[in-house]
Amino acid sequence: MKLELRGITKMFGSFTANDHIDLVVEPGQIHALLGENGAGKSTLMNVLYGLYEPTEGEIVVDGEAQKFNGPGDAMRAGIGMVHQHFMLVPVLSVAENVMLGDEYTRSAGMLDQKKARDVVSRLSKDYHLEVNPDVLVEDLPVGIQQRVEILKALARHAKVLILDEPTAVLTPQETDHLMDVMRSLKADGTSIVFISHKLREVRAIADTITVIRRGKVVGQAEPTASPAELAAMMVGRPVQLKVDKEPADAGEVVLGIDGLSVTAPTGQVLVDDVSLDVRGGEIYAIAGVQGNGQSELTEAIVGLIEPSAGRITLEGADVTDETTDKILGRGVGYVPEDRMHDGLVGGFSIAENLVLDTYDEAPFGNAISLNLSAISRNASERIDEFDVRTQSAESAASTLSGGNQQKVVLAREMSRPLRLLVVSQPTRGVDVGSQEFVHKRIVEERDRGTAVLLVSTELDEVIALADRVGVMYGGKIIGELPPTATAEEFGLLMAGQISDTKESA
Amino acid sequence: MSPEGPDLGKKKDPGEEPAAEGDTKLAQAESGDDRTRETISQILRSDHPAVVTVLAVICAMIVGAILIVVSDDATRSAAKYFTAAPGDTLTTGWDAVKNAYVALFEGAIYNPNGGQLLSPISETLVYATPLILAGLSVTLAFRAGLFNIGAQGQILMSAALAGYIGFAWDLPAGIHIIVAIIGGIIGGAIWAALAGALKAKTGAHEVITTIMLNYVAVFFINWLLTQTWFQAPPYQQAVSRPVDGNAQFWHLFGSGLRVNFSFVLAIAATVFVWWLLKYGTFGFRIRAVGSNQDAARTAGMSVAATYIGVMVIVGALCGLAGASQVLGEANNYHITASVDGGVGFTAITVALLGRGTSWGTFAAGLLFGALTAGSGQLQASTPTPPDLVQVLQALVVIFIAAPGLIRLIFRLRRSKSAGSAVLAKGWNG
Numbered sequence: 002m003k004l005e006l007r008g009i010t011k012m013f014g015s016f017t018a019n020d021h022i023d024l025v026v027e028p029g030q031i032h033a034l035l036g037e038n039g040a041g042k043s044t045l046m047n048v049l050y051g052l053y054e055p056t057e058g059e060i061v062v063d064g065e066a067q068k069f070n071g072p073g074d075a076m077r078a079g080i081g082m083v084h085q086h087f088m089l090v091p092v093l094s095v096a097e098n099v100m101l102g103d104e105y106t107r108s109a110g111m112l113d114q115k116k117a118r119d120v121v122s123r124l125s126k127d128y129h130l131e132v133n134p135d136v137l138v139e140d141l142p143v144g145i146q147q148r149v150e151i152l153k154a155l156a157r158h159a160k161v162l163i164l165d166e167p168t169a170v171l172t173p174q175e176t177d178h179l180m181d182v183m184r185s186l187k188a189d190g191t192s193i194v195f196i197s198h199k200l201r202e203v204r205a206i207a208d209t210i211t212v213i214r215r216g217k218v219v220g221q222a223e224p225t226a227s228p229a230e231l232a233a234m235m236v237g238r239p240v241q242l243k244v245d246k247e248p249a250d251a252g253e254v255v256l257g258i259d260g261l262s263v264t265a266p267t268g269q270v271l272v273d274d275v276s277l278d279v280r281g282g283e284i285y286a287i288a289g290v291q292g293n294g295q296s297e298l299t300e301a302i303v304g305l306i307e308p309s310a311g312r313i314t315l316e317g318a319d320v321t322d323e324t325t326d327k328i329l330g331r332g333v334g335y336v337p338e339d340r341m342h343d344g345l346v347g348g349f350s351i352a353e354n355l356v357l358d359t360y361d362e363a364p365f366g367n368a369i370s371l372n373l374s375a376i377s378r379n380a381s382e383r384i385d386e387f388d389v390r391t392q393s394a395e396s397a398a399s400t401l402s403g404g405n406q407q408k409v410v411l412a413r414e415m416s417r418p419l420r421l422l423v424v425s426q427p428t429r430g431v432d433v434g435s436q437e438f439v440h441k442r443i444v445e446e447r448d449r450g451t452a453v454l455l456v457s458t459e460l461d462e463v464i465a466l467a468d469r470v471g472v473m474y475g476g477k478i479i480g481e482l483p484p485t486a487t488a489e490e491f492g493l494l495m496a497g498q499i500s501d502t503k504e505s506a
Numbered sequence: 507m508s509p510e511g512p513d514l515g516k517k518k519d520p521g522e523e524p525a526a527e528g529d530t531k532l533a534q535a536e537s538g539d540d541r542t543r544e545t546i547s548q549i550l551r552s553d554h555p556a557v558v559t560v561l562a563v564i565c566a567m568i569v570g571a572i573l574i575v576v577s578d579d580a581t582r583s584a585a586k587y588f589t590a591a592p593g594d595t596l597t598t599g600w601d602a603v604k605n606a607y608v609a610l611f612e613g614a615i616y617n618p619n620g621g622q623l624l625s626p627i628s629e630t631l632v633y634a635t636p637l638i639l640a641g642l643s644v645t646l647a648f649r650a651g652l653f654n655i656g657a658q659g660q661i662l663m664s665a666a667l668a669g670y671i672g673f674a675w676d677l678p679a680g681i682h683i684i685v686a687i688i689g690g691i692i693g694g695a696i697w698a699a700l701a702g703a704l705k706a707k708t709g710a711h712e713v714i715t716t717i718m719l720n721y722v723a724v725f726f727i728n729w730l731l732t733q734t735w736f737q738a739p740p741y742q743q744a745v746s747r748p749v750d751g752n753a754q755f756w757h758l759f760g761s762g763l764r765v766n767f768s769f770v771l772a773i774a775a776t777v778f779v780w781w782l783l784k785y786g787t788f789g790f791r792i793r794a795v796g797s798n799q800d801a802a803r804t805a806g807m808s809v810a811a812t813y814i815g816v817m818v819i820v821g822a823l824c825g826l827a828g829a830s831q832v833l834g835e836a837n838n839y840h841i842t843a844s845v846d847g848g849v850g851f852t853a854i855t856v857a858l859l860g861r862g863t864s865w866g867t868f869a870a871g872l873l874f875g876a877l878t879a880g881s882g883q884l885q886a887s888t889p890t891p892p893d894l895v896q897v898l899q900a901l902v903v904i905f906i907a908a909p910g911l912i913r914l915i916f917r918l919r920r921s922k923s924a925g926s927a928v929l930a931k932g933w934n935g
Contacts, residue, residue: 305804326806337804346798357794358805366787373785 002063002079002160002192003028004049009058011044018044020216021058026161031183031193033207033224035200037235037404037432041216042196043085046163049194050082051075076103081154082163087146091139095132095149096121099156124155128185129178143291144175151182155191162186163194168202169429172290173460173492180206198235198432200228201461236434246444249468252281253316255421255452256302261311263297263476271297273476274311279421284443284453286467287478288460290495294476295456296338299423302454303335304328316420329358334414338425338456340403344410347399351391352380354398355413379416387412388438403430411439415446422446425456440466460491555861558912562905563873565915570898571603574890578602606890613883614876626879628763632836634875636661636827638772640853641860641867642779643698643823647712648862649783650816651796656701656716658850659723660694660821664828666727667693669841670736672749672833682752683833687771690829691822697723698821699814706810712817720850727843738840746841755834768830772871775823780864782819792816827853855903874899 004026011019019041026032036042047053049060051069059066062078069075072082089098096117105113105120121134130148138146147167154162164183168176183193183206197203203210203224210222212234220234232240256279263272272294279285287295300306302313304325313321320328329335337343345354356365356376364375380394387408391401398406407427414422427443428436443466447453457463463470464484471478472494480494575581581602584594612619614630640657647654668690677685701719704710730736731744738747755766782789794802795812803809827849831837837845856874860867881895905912912918 303804324806324808325803326808329806335804342798343800343804346794346801348797349794353790357801360790361787366790369787370781370785371787371790 004080004161004192005061006045006049007059007061009045009048009060010056011041011048011053012056017216019048019055022213022216022218024211024218026192026194028160028192029187029190030208031187031195031206033195033197033203033210034213035198035203035210035222035231035235036213037198037434040213040235040432042213043165044216045213046082046165046194046196049075050080050163076157076159079158079160080163081157081159081161083147083150083154083165083167085166085169087150089138089146089149092137094135094137095141095152096134098138098149099134099153101153103157120156121152124152128155128182128189130182144171144178147171147179148182155186159191161192161194163196165196166198166430167195168197168199172458172495173488174496176202200231200433203231204228232433235432238434240433241437244440244444244465246466247448249283249447251283251468252450254278255281255316256454257312257314257317258298258302259312259314261298261301261313262309263294263301263306264309271476272301272308275473275476275478276311277471277478279452279454281420281450281452282447283468284447284455284466286455286457286463286470286484287473288457288463288470288491288495289473291458293473295473296425297476298473299335299337299425299454299456302328302423303333332418332420334417334419334422334424336407336410336414336422336424336427338429340406340410341399345398345406348397350380350395351384351389351398351401351409352377352394354409355380355383355416357413359413359417383409383412383416386416387442388435404432404435407431407439408435411442415442419446419451422451422453423456424453426458427455428457428459428462460488460495463491464488555866557918558909559859559861559866559906561912561916563902565905565912566898566901567607569901570894571607573897574603574606574894575599577891579889602888602890605888606884606894609884609887609890610877610880610895612887613880617883622762624759624763626883628759628765629879629882630872630876631765631769632834632875633878634871635769635772635830635834636836636847636849637852637856637874638868638871639775639827639830640824640849641856641871642775642864643820643827644853644857645860645862645864645867646779646782646792646816646823647820648857649796650792650812651799652702652705652712652813652816652820654698654701654716654817654820655713655854656698656719656850657824657827657853658846659716659720660697660824661828661831661846661850662720662723662727663697664690664692664694664821664825665832665841665845666730666828668753668825668829669746669749669832669845672753672839673747674735675753676750677752679752682750683755686749686753686833687826687829690832691825694823694825694828695818695821698817698824702814702817702820705817706813724843727841727845731841731843736841744843749833749839753833754839755830764835766830766834768826768834771826771830772868775826776864776868779823779867783864788812788815824850852899855899858903859906861906 006022006024009019009022010017022045034042044053048055051071051074060069061067067078069078090101093101096114099121100117105116107113118134121132124130125132130152132145132148132152138149141149151162167179171179183195186193195203195207207224210224210226210231212219212222212231214235214237222231222234229240258275258277261272261275262270264270275298277285287298289295297306301308304320304323308321312319315328315331315333320331341347346357353376356379360366360371361368364372365379366372377394383389384391384394389405389408389412391405398409401409411427424443427439431439443453443455455463455466467484469481470484471481472491473479474495474497479497482490482494578599581595581599584598588595613626615626617626640661643657644654668686671686671689675682675685697719701712701715704715705712728744731746734741736746738745755768757763757766758769759765783793791802791807791812794805794807795809799809831845831847831849832839832841836847852874856870857867859870877895877898881892884890884894885892
C-alpha cells in the first residue's frame, strides 16, 4: 500500500503544528520520521490516524483521497498505530486485547475466543512476535506488551504500521529484536513509519528519513547520513553530540548509601541491599532496564519512601528518616523520572512550577504570603536561561512539550546551590537539541563540585555522562563498569547475566 | 407548541433581565479588569466559565418557564381548546411565566408595589450570607482536591457551640458576640478537621466521613435539645434557649431590615479566600496538593498536613455560616435540629456554580439567596409553586455540569483553558 500525505496543515487556534507537510511512504518501506519533541511528529501521525482533522491537505491511500473521521476509518484503510503509551487493557488476556474493538463473534453474539487465540498464534509465528495469547497483559513486561500492540495492528490487516517512539521503553536486546520484527514485516510488504529521535536506531533500520522541524518538512535524508548531519537538520544548527567533559575531580563523599533495602507493602523486595558512594564532583550513573528498582532507590534517597533497612547519609549526616522537605533543604536537587506525574503540577503556570519547592522561602514567599513579582521575575530569568519555549510564563505546564517540561524541572532544581543532584531519565522524551543542553548543564553542575546521581535507561547517555557506572538489576547493583565498557558488556549486565560481568568488570 | 411563545418572550421580560445582567457583570469583572473591549467580545464567544455560567442560568430559566406553563392550571385549561383559540393558551402561558419571574424579582430585589424599599434586597442578603460562607468552604476544599459534603454537620456543630455560648455565658456587649463567633468557628473547624485527619492519617475518603459526621451532628443536636440545660423552658419543643441580646449580630440598617453584620463577615471571608488562593503560601500548597499531590509530595510538601490544615479553614468558614444562622435572625436566635436550613447541601451547588473561585462563589451565593428570597413572594402572589426555585437551582447546576451542552446550544468555541476540567475532576473525588 502506498501512503501519501499531501500538504497536511494542522492549526490549533493560531498555532500551526503542521505546515503543509508532504510525505510519501512506499510499500514495504521503513520510513523514519525524525524530529525534535514538539516538532509536530505526533500531531501529524494523529492526523493520519484520524484522531485530528487536518485544517488543510489530504491523505491519499493507493491514489485515492481518504477522509478519516476516527481511528476506525484509518484502521479500515489499513493504517495501524502503536502509541508511545500503550492502549491495552491490563486485566484482559493478550488474545482479548488483540480483538478488542473488532471482536470476533460466533452466533448469538458469543465471543470467539478460539479464533482470537488462533490469530495471535499465527501472527506471532509469522513475525517472530512470540506471545502467549492466554496471559493477562498486566503480567507481561513492557517489551512484550509492545508486541501485543503490534499484533493488534496486524490483526486488523495494517498495511502501514506507525510506531511512535517504540524503543523508548526497551532494553538494547529488546530493541534489536524489535528491529528484526520490523525487517520481517517489511519483507512481507508492510510499510512502517518509524517515529524516533534516536539517531542510531534510525540510521540502523530506516530506508529513508524525513526530518521535521517546527511543523515543517526540512528535508529527506539517507540512512547513510552521519549522526551529526541528521542532528543538525533536526535542530536547525550544528549539534554537539558528544558531551564535552574533563575527567572527574572527585572530592569528599557526599551521598553515602549503606545496605539500603526497600520493600513494597506486598513484601516484594524492590531495592535489595544497595551500597554505594557518590563523591562531590563526579557523576555516578545507574544503568539498567526500567523497573529494576532505580525509581525506588532515588525515591528513598529523597525521603519519599521509607527504606526497610539501611542507612543514607548526606555529607556525613544521617538523613534516612528525614522528610523530603528537609532533605531538599540540605541542597539536594531531585529530577523525578516521570515529569508530569511527579515533577510538575500540570494545571499550574510555569512560573508556579518553577518555585514548587521554594515557594515558602525568600525571595518567593514566607510562611504567610507569596511574592508574586519575585516569582514572575524568577520565571522570566529561568525561561531565558534554560531556553524554555513557551508563549508566556503564565502558560500551564501541561501545554509544554516534553523537552520544555523537562527544562522547567531542571531549571527549578538547578537554580539553587546544590550538594547532590539526583536526576532520573533526564532526557526521556527530550529532543536532541535540548538533550545537548541538559547534558551540558549536568556536567556543569558536576564541575561545580556537586555530586550527581544519574539514573538512566539510555545506555548512550550513561556512557556519555558517567564517571562511574553501576548496573542495577532485580533491585541490586549487580556490577560496576567504567563508562568505557562496551554496549555488549552493559547489555549483558542489564539483562542480569552476572557470570559474564565478573570477567569484564 | 404552547410554551414557545413565552420562551421567546421571556428574554424581554423586564423582571428577570437585570438580575442576569448583574451576574454577568460580576463574573466579568472577576475575569480581569484591564482587558480590552476586544478580549471581552472574544470571551463572550468562547466557553469562558463566566459566559457558560450566565448562559446556564438563562437556559435554566427557559426550562423553568416551560415548567411554569405546564404546571399552570389556567394555561392547561386554555390548552384544551388550543386549536379553536390558540391565542388564549399563549396569553395565559405568557402571563403565568411573567408573573412568576416578576414575583421572584419583587421578592428578591425591588418591589414597586409597597413594603420597605430595601426589604427584598435585605432578604436576599440574609439568605445569601450562609450560602456564601458555606459555599466558600466547599470551594476551598474543592481546590485542595477534597469534596466536603460535611458542611451541614459543620454548620450544626458550630451553631450549637456558638448558640450555647450565646445563651449560657454572660458576657458584656461586644465581647459576647465575638466570643460566640469564635466558638462557632472552633466548632466547625474541629468537626471538619476530624474528617481531614481521618483522610490524612488513614486514607478514609472524605466524602464518606463527612456524610457520616453529618449524621452524628444531627443526632447530637437532637440529644442536646432534650437536655434541660440546653432546651428552652417549658421543655416541650425541640428548641434551645434563645441567644442573649449581647451575642446577637447587630442589624446593618436598623431593626426594620433583617440583614445583619454577618453579611460583612461573608464579604470578608470572600476576600480572605481570594487572597489565600492567589497570594497565600498555604493557598499555594492547597492548590498544588489539589491538582497533583504526587508532584506536591515530591517537592517536599506534606500532603497530610495540608489536608488537615485546609479542613480546619473549611470548617471555620462553615463555622461562620453556623454563627450567622444562630446569632442572626434567620432562625429566630434559637438552635433547632434544622438550624442549618439546608444550607450545607445548597452550598455544594453554590460552589459548583462558583467554579472554584471565591468571587464566583460569592456571586453564586447572591443568586441563590435571591432565588430563595423571591420564592416567598412567588408563593404569596402567584399560583406557581415555590418549589420552582429549587427546580431552577437544580437546572442551573445541570447546565453547568454539562458545559458541552451549553457550547452546543450557543455554538461557543471551545477554548484551551477548560475551566470545566476542575469541576469534573472534583466530582470524581
